[in-house]
Amino acid sequence: MNNLTSLINLQLSDNNFTGHLPPQICQTGTPVTFVAANNHFKGPMPKSLKNCTRLYRVRLDENQLTGDIAEDFNIYPKNYIDLSGNNLYGELSSKWGQCHNLTSLKISNKKISGKIPLELGEATRLGVLDLSSNHLIGKIPKELGRLKSLLKILLNDNQLSGTIPSEIGRLFYLTHFSLAVNDLSGSIPKELGEWSRLLFLNLSRNILNGSIPSTIGSMQSLQSLDVSHNLLVGKIPQQLGGMKMLETLNLSHNNLSGSIPFSFDKSASLTSIDISYNELEGPIPNIKAFHNASIAALQNNKGLCGNATGLKACPKTIPNHRLKRSNRFLVVILPSLLGTLFIICIIVAISLILCRKVRKIEDKLIEAQNHNLFAIWSYDGKMVYENIIEAAEEFDSKYCIGVGSYGSVYKVELRASQVVAVKKLHLLPNEYEAHNSDFGIARLLKPDSSNWTSLASTYGYMALELAYTMEINEKCDVFSFGVLALEIIMGKHPGDLISSLLSSTFTTCDMLLKDMLDQRLSLPINRVTREVLSIVKIAISCLHIVPQSRPTMQQVSQKLSTQKPHLLNSLFTIKLEEVVDLGGSTV
Template sequence: MPHSKKKPTTTTTMLPLLLLLLLHPSLSLNQEGLYLLQAKQSLYDPNLSLSDWNPRDATPCNWTGVTCSPSPSPSAPTVTSVDLSNLGLSGPFPPVLCRLPNLSSLSLSLNYINSTLPPSSLLPCPSLARLDLSQNLLVGPLPSSLPSLPSLAYLDLSANNFTGPIPPSFATFPNLQTLSLVGNLLTSQLPSFLSNLTSLRHLNLSYNPFSPSPIPPSFSNLTSLHTLWLAGCNLVGPIPPSLGRLSSLTNLDVSANALTGSIPTSLTRLRSAAQIELYANLLTGPVPAGFSNITTLRRIDFSMNNLSGALPDDIFLPPLLDSLHLYENNLSGSVPATASRAAMLAELRLFSNSLSGLLPAGFGRLSPLTFVDLSDNALSGEIPGTICHSGALGELLLLDNYFSGNVPESLGRCRSLTRVRLLNNRLSGEIPAGFWALPHVSLLELTGNEFSGSISPAISGAGNLSKLLISRNQFSGSIPKEMGALSNLYEFSAADNKLTGTLPQELSDLAELGQLDLHNNALGGEIPSGVVQSWKKLSQLNLAGNGFSGEIPAELGDLPVLNYLDLSGNSLTGGIPLKLQNLKLNQFNLSDNQLSGPLPPLFLTSTYRDSFLGNPGLCGDLSGLCSGTEDGSTDHHGLVWALRIIFVLSVLILVAGASLFIWRYWSLKRAKQRTDRAKWTLTSFHKLGFSEYEILDSLDEDNVIGSGASGKVYKVVLGSGEAVAVKKLWGSAKKDVECPDRILYDDGFEAEVETLGKIRHKNIVKLWCFCSHKECKLLVYEYMPNGSLGDLLHSNKSGLLDWPTRYRIALDAAEGLSYLHHDCVPAIVHRDVKSNNILLDGEFRARVADFGVAKVIGKGPKSMSVIAGSCGYIAPEYAYTLRVNEKSDTYSFGVVILELVTGKLPVDPEFGEKDIVKWVCAALEQKGVDHVLDPKLGPSFREEMCKVLNIGLHCASALPINRPSMRRVVKMLLDVSPGDRSCSEKKNGKLTPYYYEDASSDQGSVV
């Protein structure tokens, strides 16, 4: 973000130009050129994009962004268009541009134009027909004088920070055809007076925080309207049936609101519609019949509502329909037979409904299907053999249904498939050899069926396979050696089958293998050490319930990220390798084998006792493991007991002396404290089982567990055995004699602490109480045993954070921030969101913590006197303007997401002068997404990581208005839960967010 600097006045701006012309008579720049130079000098141009604006030229017609047309005088062409979009310019809007008498088009979009837009700044501009100021930093109310521009036909003020209501004067534009105010901070209700603009063709008001309001029925008067985009406008009530009269409408998008009632049948009369988007509302009732009458309709999205009843027979029959989304409703009945006649259908998403019955015969024969998701229904019968007839099917997701029969032979020839999920059905028979060998499939999930036969050696042809999940079937035979050719294989799960034979040596070629689960089969032989030592990325190994024999390979202890090891229920012999002590194991089970010998020293704790049960030959100091005592003489035992008695007596004497010393020390300390105790006050926010004195007595340096910008943190174990965290706040000026760690408070500090103390949310660290003594302040929080996300993520313990855990942490933290922003009244802005302020409990569930610089704000941004926050997390506009609102937290949370996905610090020497946001953007552009994903996580969850990376980049957008609200972030994260559906695409070298679609485009585009 460029730094602001004081702009010269008009007089001082023009003076150098006038002097230049006087001193050089040969210079003859016309008046329009002088106006443009004046505009240039009022703007900050860090990239020197306007360096060719030369005062020595006669006219500005060859300057960057300037277009001229001949005037009545051939020697004096006139400026008709100025396009300075996406040049990195900053500063206030230059009103001098409106002195150009014939200017018809002006675009300053995608810059950093800031400040307010004065009411008269765009006057006179008598010829201006097109004005685009979108994606800047403009603030304040919308200028009510804009309708005074007599020729204005196109107005785009999207993605700024305009506030307040839409002015009533906006009903008086004489010739306006496009009005786009998307993504501002506009309030009040959606105004019905816009229905007076009968010349409108495009009305785009999406993603503004309007007050809850209905869709004005009078919008049906806009008979020339082509686009009506009202997504995310806080709309309530029913969809007006009168909208069906908009016969020219091509795009209707009222998604992501709280609309209720049924879908009006009148919408089937939108005879020009190309797409109708009603998703993410509260609509009920059936899907009306009649959409087949719209011959131009290409996209229907009624997903994420409460629609019920059967699908109408003609829903698949609009002749151009290529995308049908009806997922996450309560639809019932069968898939209509007309689905097999959809000639253009490419994308079908009907998952999470209650559909039943068979898929229509011939389904896919006439359709160029690329994506089919019918998961989580009650569909039955066989998978149609025609489903990939077009040869374009990329993803086939049929999980959690009742499909039966064989996998069609035709699917073994569907070489376009990339993801196949058939888990939890009733499919049976042998898998076609070609199906094992599909060259582009990355995920093949057949778990929870009744498949039989063996894994075909043809699987060597599946060169892109990353996850092979075939557990809970009846597969038999050996693991083919050809699996060693699967160089991208990350997860192989074949548990609960009937596999036999040994582990092939060729599996040593699986360098990317991260998870191997073969438990409950009939495999045997030795676990080959040469195979094991090559699996450097292996994090999970489960060979339990087989017939493996021989010794445990010591090479397992050399695997750097192995944290799950289960070899129980085999016939393994020999001792436990000492190298296993090198592993940081979350799951460890060697029980029910034939192991013998002593336990390695680090395993001699009760924590590991159950890991070794059922091995009679093992011996150690853990009760129940030794089968007998070792031989030894009576004299030897007597000597041992004598030494033990001497040791115990020595310890007792030492403890008694230490206890006496400690008792005297504490007695003196308590005597000193009694005189001050009456001065402490305690404000509790929950029912407490302790007093402030129990806290005060434990504030020793030995109990310090951390310190930050706002205080030192102690771990205090109470008499009840419960632990709490106590923050003693730092001072900000000279220190107090009685309280060295002193802080100077503003008058609202206690009120803010009281507000925070009333927070009740599972993802906010609980504030038990607040203790104060003069200027000493103590905050008592619940204790989080796994510390902070930052400390864990950026340490050698990061292996504990696999991708599902990281995803869950991101979701937990997002829900906590969403609560602060949207459910607290007034809203609370944290102002220091970072990974070190996200704490983890014993189950790695996250809580947002450290409200040392939090601010309770009312409506609108709040200015701060100083910058609060941490390096690498501070939003650009916050550092630049000191104006804070919820979007500042959203930016910081985006940085946390990037940390989780990349494993990198927010600021790192590896980035040079960049921070993590700029580094990720540059790396994606130059090297691709695989370069930024944390290699410790492996490729198993690549798609989900890709989606979450997109969300992080969207949160960390440079423009506040482009960042989603935290409530929206929670929704987006829920939509990409690990193992779930489609991923973002990479287009032109860039990751494309999948979650917003533009109603002005048939296919959808990024906002």
């Protein structure tokens, strides 16, 4: 390898290589990418790695490499590093904070000691921080709250102490947060409730005290919550029962008291619970997660009852003190309630008599209005919107009759006494996360048919020809699929790219394919690169300016399912012009 003076990309991962890494692997300082993960390399880091000042991406995880991470690995890649699963030791350097473009730092399952550097808060593009299963001590730096791009923080299985800094609550994009198996104390910050995208939260096996913040119930995306083996007290917040995505809940080995909130009766997504070793009492919620729970998950509480293994049945009779209270309530309230109902009946009867005289005249007007109602609406969308807003009082919650995953349904009575159901969709939230609720029109129609309708779709996703043909068919959905597929690949709406593809000059033809991908994620390797390239080609073919030249969804499905050929070029050299046919076969 001494003769490879122009080596840029070296990938040795997922093999059974043994022995030592080549000592002169970076003698010339040219490598940009060095990947040797999932092998059996052992011994120290090559000394020549210190010369690799241009390193962009390093993956040496899951080997048996040894040495002091601060001395033997004195390099700081610009984008991605994973050294997990080796036998390295030493302390983390403050120089990691100088890597302002670093997106992923993974150094877990090692013997790393010392404190987490405060300077790490200066690596503002960091998306993944995994320092789990080490020997780190000291406090969690509040400076981590500056890392607004963080998606994952994994600091579990260390010896961290102090409190959880409230500044962490500013990391609104977090999906995974684990501080389990440490020596953290104090209360759980209420600011954590701001994490609306969080999927997994694990604070177990610490010495946290105080109560569980009710703001935790605001994490509507949370799937797993574990605060077991702490010193938490108080009642279980009823807001936890309203978490619609929660699947696993572990509150065991604390000092929680009171009864389990009735709000858990609607927790249909909950599949696994553990509330053992607390001071809870009263009936368990009437859902499968509690009924199918093991004895170990419910044991050692003050007095739980209900339909579960190991629990006694709840009493069917009403206690005497509750019965007496109910009798006093009836004696005081019932007479006044009957009197009020009598007065209301008289008022209603008088109103009916008066309204009957007016109704005959109104019926004629209503009949005429009903006859032309939807004909007028078809030509005046603004009037439709204003009528609905006025009748629904700005979509007041009292008119809401149902809530779904993508919107709410309201019962609205229009001026012509026409009662309609109006669905208010949430297609494009602030994070610009598109939903597919208006891209399935074509599958409701016959395969070769088309529909004429008013333009009612999501701008930015609908086919270009809809603006002048108003004709909805399968090719419209194919175009929308292409836009959505590119949005997932790019991490943003591809509006600028589509506009450039439409341009006769095609100004983005020299763009590298890797620069088009979501910059928050690490670049794909091996088989994933082929899949990404295939998806980009298919998505762009769906954007053909001529609808008849677009593939069908069946053809798209077949292309996505076929095996992809090996790439002849590296992802670092593939240009967008190689994906797009400049002769006009795409957009």
